[in-house]
Amino acid sequence: MLLLSCYELGHQPLGLALPLAFLSNAGLEARGIDLAVEPLDEEAVRSADFIGVSVPMHTALRIALDVLPQLRALNPCAHLSFYGLYAALNAELLFSSGASSVLSGELEDELVSLARGVAPGSRAPILKRLSFPTPVRSGLVSLDRYARLELGDGTSKKVGAVETTRGCLHLCRHCPIPPIYQGRFFVIPQETVRRDVRQLVEAGASHIDFADPDFLNGPGHALSVARAIHDEFPRLTFNFTAKIEHLVKHRRALGELSELGCLFVVSAVESLSDRVLRELDKGHDRKAVFEAHQTLREVGIALRPTFVPFTPWTNREDYRDLFHWIAREGLVEHVDAVQLTLRLLIPPGSLLLENESLEPVLGELDPRALTYRWTHPDSAMDRLQEAAAAVVEEGVARGRSNHSIFHDLAGLAVDGPEELDELEEVTAPKARPPRLTEAWFC
16 A cells, blocks of 8 residues: 655655554555655555545645646556545546545545445545544654754754644634534544654654644643643744634733743734635634734744735735734744735635625636636736736745845835835844744645
8 A cells, every 4th residue: 555645834744644553553554655755656656556645735736636647557456545635625626537535534544444445435524533543654754854943043953743633613714624624623632642742852853843723723732732742852842823813812821832842833814904804704803913923922932924915805005014014023034925925725615615705706616726716806916916926936046035035025015115115124134033944835
């Protein structure tokens, strides 16, 4: 049996490590290959009777679709199963492209059954509690090949990624998780997480990325896990992802999380426009963003906000406002420039398709891009997004600093050189805050 991972944000893939553990517990031998960092082993493909492909992200599925014809050409008879968030969302496309089955949700038991040949597989998301074994990382590519934590003093650390929960309580319309998990989340037992962290530390990790969709879905569990890990590894640092809403609601926990080693939090701010936030059903407003950032700053945790700055409801003033806030709050080095170019994705099954205000601008599904096309009511906003993306692409290709790329993007967003000069005065380069070397995006 062969499992393939296509991309997991620069991490040693949990989409391999956990399924490999379930298969091993079932007495089945399998090999994992991460196509993000190692070549496809054609002989392994030819000899496999079952091939599983992990597609937890939009980018991963696009890469997987590129390799799918090669897999089928090398082995037309193997059972080819795609699993992860983007599998069920794109089931029709995958089946028409040669997939044998698709799995999403709490899928590992079903994956084992498929590998044994005793179950036909289900298109519907699987929502049942599992008994989680310790992820199997032996045989996976070394942590040296993945993203590192860069510190402001020029040093770096090896990073290991773990999960403490899967799924999410919330129903943000633009997120791929709600169509699969339907407002539910599942806890991974503390002892399982501790054993996984222990093997990552033994492999050289000195920083942990809690890769949960939202670490604070279960705040008591999150604190319990963080305390237990700190007790065993007091010098280990970590980061996590959480909603703005949860950072405000559970602010009392943030001070302790800082003391336990938290360096930064990734949070999907998405926009500072209350209208856009309502359309996305984000669960927070503009004021809550300011409140969450202030609380994090007070306890010594950096905020790394992510954005969807281009939506059908965003206007030029919203975009301009974003640059002023980032500059005013000293967040230029906390925001990867690509975040200021991202355009709203609307995958098949998205809850956004139920939003009536989207209907006038919604186009057809683009099967190659894996998103429904849409056009902004103001065509100038579409041109602005294209220009911003070109600025970042060129800047990254030329090795320019994040600060200089931000300056060029601001030149597109603000009204004239005088306003740009004002922004420049408050965005002088500073020491970079702690950051992972792989930029976060879908």
